[in-house]
Amino acid sequence: MSQNNCAECGNPNIFYMCTDCNRSYCWEHTASNEQFTCPRCKADYSKMDLVEMGNFEFKCSTIDKSRCPKCKSPLIVKTSDKHQLYFHCTKCEWNSLFNTPLIANEDETQLINEGVNKGVLFRRELRPCNSKLKQIKSDHQYLFCPGCFIDLLERGDIFEFNKIAINFNLNPKAVPNLLKIYRDKGKLKHVIDPIKKLYISLRPDFEKFLIDKILNEQINLTELADQMQLEERQVRLLILNLTKIKSIMGRFLDAHTFVVDDLIYQNLAQLIKDQGSVKIKEISKKFRTADEKEAKRLISETIKRGLVKAFYSPDSSTIIFGEGIQTKLLEIIQEKGKIYIDRTAKALGIHANLVRNQIKQFVDNGQVDGWYTQDRGFATIEHLKIEILGILKLYEKISLKELVSRMFLPLKYVEILLQTLIKEGKLAGALADGVFKRAEITPVVTTRRVLPAWITKKIEAAKNLQHILIIHKLSGACLFSFSCSELGFDPDLVSGFLQAISSFGSEVSAKETGLEEIRYQGFVVALSEGELVRSAFICNESPSTTLMSNIKYFTIKFEDHHRQGLETWTGDVSIFDKALDLVEEYFKVGSKLLFLIPKIPKDKTLSKEKMLKKLQNLLKTKGRLNLDKAEMELEVSKPQIQKFLLNLALDGIGRFTIDQEEFITEEKLNEEVAEIILTSTEIPLSQIAQKIRIGENEVEEFLNNLMKQGMISGRIENRTFYRQ
Incomplete structure (x- = not known):
C-alpha cells in the first residue's frame, strides 16, 4: 500500500x-468503466452510481414494490442538497424532486405516505432489495x-x-x-x-479567440473549417459545445451560418426600424426560425430589451414600428407585474374585453408569460414567484388551500409555482398531504470579511481629505484648524494665501466670485463661502459630490452655532474649539469611519441565540429594518439574516416587505398604517400597500384584523378602505 x-x-x-x-x-477516483447488475431486480449500476450513493458494500439499493411513473422501472431513494429524501428511477432520468408527481420530504414516513398516495410506492415501508451486486464481466x-x-x-x-x-x-x-x-x-x-x-480539444488561447469571434460576428462555418483544418461538421460540434459551456445563446441560420441571439436582436430591431412594418412570415424566413411562434419570441425579446418600440397588427401577422395601445399595455404589465383588468382598461380609455384580448395576444406571441387571477387580474409568472415567496417566508408550514385563497390562483397553478421554485433552487421545503413545510433554519452563521460598497467609498474619501480650515472673512484670520492626515500645514500661512486669492477675485469681478475649488502646491482646495466665514478643505484631488455637499452644510451650521461670537469677534479663537463636534457630526471623525480605514475582522461564527438577540435589538430600536444595512452592521450575509428573520416572523413579531428588502415589526406597521388612514376617509389598498411596501392582500388582511380587534372603524369595498 x-x-x-x-x-x-x-x-x-x-x-x-x-x-x-x-x-x-x-x-x-480510480479511472474505470466497471458495471454492476442486480441478479434479482435487474437494476444496473455504474461505478459512478455506487460512489455517489456511498454504496461500498455492493448491495442493490432499489426499493421493493416501487415503480417509476415514466418507464415502470424500480426506484431508489436519494438525498438532495437540502437534505430532502426523494425517489429516483434506476433506468430513466425521472425523479420526484423535479418531476411530477412532486414528492420530497425530510421525514421518511411522510415520503412513504406521499409515495403511496401518488402511486409510485405500493408498500408502506422503504424496504431495499439488498441483493449482492454482480460485476458485469467484460474484456x-x-x-x-x-x-x-x-x-x-x-x-x-x-x-x-x-x-x-x-x-x-x-x-x-x-x-x-x-x-x-x-x-x-x-x-x-x-x-x-x-x-x-x-x-x-482546443488550446486556451484559441478557445478565447473563438469565443470572441462567436460573440461579435456572424460565423461562416465553411471558412472557419478551412482555417482550423477540420470538417465543417466538427466545427459545428465545437461551436455547439462552446455555446453550451459558456451559456451563449445563438442559432444556426442555415447549415453554414451561426449567429448569437444578441446580434439577431440588433439586426431584427434595425429591420423593423428600416421597413416600418414587417410580416412575421418574412422575419421567420430571414432568421430561420422553426415557426412563426419562434419568430414572435424573437420580436418579444427584442422589444423587452428596449432595442425597438413596436406593436402587432390586429391579426398578429405583422409587427409595426412605433407606439400604440399595445405598447402602453405591455409596458404597464412589465412594470407592475400584476394588473387589474377593469382599472387598467379605465386608465387606457378602452373596454375591458379589449384588454383581455390584447393580453391573450401577448401570451400567444410570447411577449408575456403569466396567468389570469381570480380577482379579475393578470400577473406575470415572475411577479407570482415573488408573491408566493413573500407569503412562504412568513410561515413554517401552510396549506395549499391557504395559498390559493391568498393569491387568487387555482390549485394547479400554485403547485406549478412551488415545483418551479424548488427546481430553480429558490425554495427549500417539502409538500405533503396538501401542506407545504419550509426547510429548517441553519443554527450557526459565519460573519463575512467583505466591506460594503459605501464603506469603500468612505475609505476613498479618507485618502483624499487632508486638512480643514475655517477663515474669518473680514480679517482673514484662521479661526479653526483640523488635520486629517500626517501632512503638516501652516494654518495662518494658508489662510492668508486663500484670503488674498479671494480678495483678488472680488476686485476683478463686480461681485464675489464664490470660488469652489483652486489648486495650491499640488493640492486641491475646496472652498465654501458663508456670510461671515470661509471654509477651506485641502484634498489630494477634487472632492466627490457628496463630500462637497457636506462641506457646504458644515459651513452653514458653523455660522449658525457661532454667529454671535463671529459678529463681535475680538481675536479669541478658543471660542471655536467646540467646532470639533461639528466635524464629528458631518465627517464622522470620532467613529473613524471617514479618516481611518477600518480593519476587516476575521471570519467568526455566531450562535443562533446571539444572532436572534442582535436582530431583536435592532428591530426594537428601528421598527423597520433594511436588510442591506443590517448586513453591514452585523457583518453577516443577507441570505443568512433573512433566514433568522423568518423565525421572528413566525413568532408574530413582524413581516417582510413585498420586495424582501426590509423587515417591519407589527408594532411599527400599526403605527405607519394609522398615520396613513388618518390622512383620508377613503384610500385605495394599493396606495397603502405602496407606502408601507407590503402586498395588497396583506394590507386587506391587516386592516380586517384591526377592525375585528376594534382598533379602527371602517369597511373595505372594491379594494378601497373607507374610514368611519
Whole structure:
C-alpha cells in the first residue's frame, strides 16, 4: 500500500498508483468503466452510481414494490442538497424532486405516505432489495490514471480513439464510453466525434479567440473549417459545445451560418426600424426560425430589451414600428407585474374585453408569460414567484388551500409555482398531504470579511481629505484648524494665501466670485463661502459630490452655532474649539469611519441565540429594518439574516416587505398604517400597500384584523378602505 494520499480527495487508502506521474487514487477516483447488475431486480449500476450513493458494500439499493411513473422501472431513494429524501428511477432520468408527481420530504414516513398516495410506492415501508451486486464481466474493463488521461486530452489537439487506446493500454471499443464518463463528470470539456472516432480539444488561447469571434460576428462555418483544418461538421460540434459551456445563446441560420441571439436582436430591431412594418412570415424566413411562434419570441425579446418600440397588427401577422395601445399595455404589465383588468382598461380609455384580448395576444406571441387571477387580474409568472415567496417566508408550514385563497390562483397553478421554485433552487421545503413545510433554519452563521460598497467609498474619501480650515472673512484670520492626515500645514500661512486669492477675485469681478475649488502646491482646495466665514478643505484631488455637499452644510451650521461670537469677534479663537463636534457630526471623525480605514475582522461564527438577540435589538430600536444595512452592521450575509428573520416572523413579531428588502415589526406597521388612514376617509389598498411596501392582500388582511380587534372603524369595498 502506497503511503501517498489520493490526488483527488486525499484519502490515504490507495487503490491505484500511476507509475508515470506518481499520482495515487482511492477506489472511488480510480479511472474505470466497471458495471454492476442486480441478479434479482435487474437494476444496473455504474461505478459512478455506487460512489455517489456511498454504496461500498455492493448491495442493490432499489426499493421493493416501487415503480417509476415514466418507464415502470424500480426506484431508489436519494438525498438532495437540502437534505430532502426523494425517489429516483434506476433506468430513466425521472425523479420526484423535479418531476411530477412532486414528492420530497425530510421525514421518511411522510415520503412513504406521499409515495403511496401518488402511486409510485405500493408498500408502506422503504424496504431495499439488498441483493449482492454482480460485476458485469467484460474484456473491455480497465483501471488507469485519470490524471494522465485528462492532462493528455485537454492539452489542445486532435486525438484518435486508437491512439488513446494505445497510450493507456485500452481496448479501442472501451474508449468512447470512458470519454463519455469523464465528460459527464466535467473532467473533459471538449468534443467527442463518434463518427470519425476523434476527441477534439482546443488550446486556451484559441478557445478565447473563438469565443470572441462567436460573440461579435456572424460565423461562416465553411471558412472557419478551412482555417482550423477540420470538417465543417466538427466545427459545428465545437461551436455547439462552446455555446453550451459558456451559456451563449445563438442559432444556426442555415447549415453554414451561426449567429448569437444578441446580434439577431440588433439586426431584427434595425429591420423593423428600416421597413416600418414587417410580416412575421418574412422575419421567420430571414432568421430561420422553426415557426412563426419562434419568430414572435424573437420580436418579444427584442422589444423587452428596449432595442425597438413596436406593436402587432390586429391579426398578429405583422409587427409595426412605433407606439400604440399595445405598447402602453405591455409596458404597464412589465412594470407592475400584476394588473387589474377593469382599472387598467379605465386608465387606457378602452373596454375591458379589449384588454383581455390584447393580453391573450401577448401570451400567444410570447411577449408575456403569466396567468389570469381570480380577482379579475393578470400577473406575470415572475411577479407570482415573488408573491408566493413573500407569503412562504412568513410561515413554517401552510396549506395549499391557504395559498390559493391568498393569491387568487387555482390549485394547479400554485403547485406549478412551488415545483418551479424548488427546481430553480429558490425554495427549500417539502409538500405533503396538501401542506407545504419550509426547510429548517441553519443554527450557526459565519460573519463575512467583505466591506460594503459605501464603506469603500468612505475609505476613498479618507485618502483624499487632508486638512480643514475655517477663515474669518473680514480679517482673514484662521479661526479653526483640523488635520486629517500626517501632512503638516501652516494654518495662518494658508489662510492668508486663500484670503488674498479671494480678495483678488472680488476686485476683478463686480461681485464675489464664490470660488469652489483652486489648486495650491499640488493640492486641491475646496472652498465654501458663508456670510461671515470661509471654509477651506485641502484634498489630494477634487472632492466627490457628496463630500462637497457636506462641506457646504458644515459651513452653514458653523455660522449658525457661532454667529454671535463671529459678529463681535475680538481675536479669541478658543471660542471655536467646540467646532470639533461639528466635524464629528458631518465627517464622522470620532467613529473613524471617514479618516481611518477600518480593519476587516476575521471570519467568526455566531450562535443562533446571539444572532436572534442582535436582530431583536435592532428591530426594537428601528421598527423597520433594511436588510442591506443590517448586513453591514452585523457583518453577516443577507441570505443568512433573512433566514433568522423568518423565525421572528413566525413568532408574530413582524413581516417582510413585498420586495424582501426590509423587515417591519407589527408594532411599527400599526403605527405607519394609522398615520396613513388618518390622512383620508377613503384610500385605495394599493396606495397603502405602496407606502408601507407590503402586498395588497396583506394590507386587506391587516386592516380586517384591526377592525375585528376594534382598533379602527371602517369597511373595505372594491379594494378601497373607507374610514368611519
